Amino acid sequence: MxxxxxxxxxxxxxxWEPKILYNKIFGSEEKANHFLENICTLAWNEEQDAGRSLEAGTKALIERYPHHKEEISAYYDRWEEMLxxxxxxxxxxxxxxxxxxxxxxxxxxxxxxxxxxxxxxxxxxxxxxxxxxxxxxxxxxxxxxxxxxxxxxxxxxxxxxxxxxxxxxxxxxxxxxxxxxxxxxxxxxxxxxxxxxxxxx
Structure with missing residues (x-):
């Protein structure tokens, strides 16, 4: 029972929708989708969900994609905008x-x-x-x-x-x-x- x-x-x-934030950042849904599908992915976010610190997760991604430092940093700096x-x-x-x-x-x-x-x-x-x-x-x-x-x-x-x-x-x-x-x-x-x-x- x-x-x-x-x-x-x-x-x-x-x-919860990351695209809300990244549509603002890129001014283009196509660019926002590409960024979230290839850089700040759900799989990457799940590493932080599993206990990795936001700082460590952000740092690791910026090391891989230094030319996207600002956009990557925004993921957690402006996370509340995704709610x-x-x-x-x-x-x-x-x-x-x-x-x-x-x-x-x-x-x-x-x-x-x-x-x-x-x-x-x-x-x-x-x-x-x-x-x-x-x-x-x-x-x-x-x-x-x-x-x-x-x-x-x-x-x-x-x-x-x-x-x-x-x-x-x-x-x-x-x-x-x-x-x-x-x-x-x-x-x-x-x-x-x-x-x-x-x-x-």
Whole structure:
């Protein structure tokens, strides 16, 4: 019986989009896309999510692409400009679930330990969770099974009693392998339907 809901945060409850910043910097969506696909990539950012310091990550990339020093530095210097508010529909679903009094709520997020305090300051609904596990604090990230295990052990969560929600298919598939009922987030409307189908909402 499901008694636990585990949320990813970025692009499930919180809009995070590097292109918002780099469209401003380059004045061209094409140039912004090229930069984010080839230089400040998601894979590079995930190294910081897994515990590497922002300073070390930035330095390593500037050494490879010195002619892009200013644009690379902007990634974390102006990181808050990538945040585009809450995803209201998902926050509303979270509120409805919370109001039932039936579930425990946890967040399992790939997020730099240095940056996560900004999110805590900006988004009050993060206080609704019974616990949050941040990859940057743990030195490991999704989709690693050991990262999920940290949450299971810390909060006595049984995988078979939980639902996991994440926008990244890689992470959803990893969770399913661990026996967690998992939903790939595409929109609040689709999430609500999936939760209703599971008789969670």
């Amino acid at each position: 499901i008694n636990t809901i585990i949320f990813d945060l970025g692009n499930v409850l919180i809009n 585009n508010g809450p995803i209201e529909g998902t926050v509303d679903i979270f509120k409805k679930l919370k109001a039932t009094g039936k579930y425990k709520f946890y967040a399992l997020t790939n997020w730099s330990a240095e940056l996560f305090p900004i999110a805590l300051r900006e988004f009050d609904f993060l206080n609704w969770f019974d616990g949050i596990v941040v990859s940057g604090d743990e030195g490991i990230r999704k989709p690693e099974a050991a990262f999920f295990q940290i949450l299971f052990d810390r909060y006595q969560v049984k995988p078979e009693d939980a639902v996991f929600i994440d926008d990244n298919l890689r992470n959803v598939e990893a969770a399913r392998k661990l026996g967690i009922e998992s939903i790939r987030f595409t929109s609040a409307e689709e999430l609500e339907k999936a939760l209703q189908d599971l008789e969670v909402l």
